[in-house]
Amino acid sequence: MTCVFVQLRCHPGKTYDVAREVYLREIVSELYSTSGDFDLLAKIYIPEGEDVGVFINDRLLDIPGIARSLTTMTFKAMHVDGGR
Template sequence: MMQTVFVQIRCRPGTTYDVAFAIVLKEIHAELYSTSGEYDLLVKLIIPKGDDIGRYINDAFRDVDGIERTLTTLTFKAF
């Protein structure tokens, strides 16, 4: 079983394309979107069951230059 997590990313002005490219190179995402509004990117991650979600996200994004803030949304099977 896997855990689906969405991470919204706010980038420093002028760095959105660089941040997106760095994430693509890591090959950690299931989907990656550019968004409008308060955040610039939306990343869908599929995290293996049993992995620490906080550590996974921290390890995934800590070395990506240009990230100003993130907002993580956990999902739950409702149906």
């Protein structure tokens, strides 16, 4: 699985509606309300073999009330044994 973080900026007054719909779709492992440029932060595990962009576009970004998104891909920082 590939872990990605997706930040969502919502239209004014729509953050809780968007959060509710994200939760109902059962595609995130964690969902947080945040301060700053974005309103929500979602941690999503993309199934092996799935295209990340297509997955996010088809299963998340069609939710009404989302104005903008920023996806951050993750990579291992180090091996489990501590080596490189």
